[in-house]
Amino acid sequence: MRVLTVDYDGRRLGLPDLVARMDRAGRVVVGVWDVRSPSGEGWHRVIAVDPPPETAMEQVALQLVAGSDPYREAYAVRRARAVDSGHVGRFWRERFAVLYGKAAV
Numbered sequence: 001m002r003v004l005t006v007d008y009d010g011r012r013l014g015l016p017d018l019v020a021r022m023d024r025a026g027r028v029v030v031g032v033w034d035v036r037s038p039s040g041e042g043w044h045r046v047i048a049v050d051p052p053p054e055t056a057m058e059q060v061a062l063q064l065v066a067g068s069d070p071y072r073e074a075y076a077v078r079r080a081r082a083v084d085s086g087h088v089g090r091f092w093r094e095r096f097a098v099l100y101g102k103a104a105v
Helices: 015-024 056-065 070-084
Strands: 004-008 028-036 043-050
Touching: 004 056, 015 028, 015 043, 015 056, 056 070
Parallel strands: none
Antiparallel strands: 004 043, 028 043
16 A cells, blocks of 8 residues: 655644645545654654555645655655656655655664
């Protein structure tokens, strides 16, 4: 199942607003998981919606609707285009919408 991966640099979008936005986009929120970003200043949110996005580009659009960092999603557009055109292998198709963390050393 393809899920939305959302990055909030500051305050998270409240659940009622998230549900309303997804409803406008024709989706039902079926699960939300929040975790503090490694910087400690923002949040990472994973959102399961029904129906799930059918394309990588649709996933990016829904992540923007959910309030994700617009700069992150601007870069994701380029990766999504490559995924949807079939120019990347399975590994990157499954990981194009990354949530960054600190590297383990």
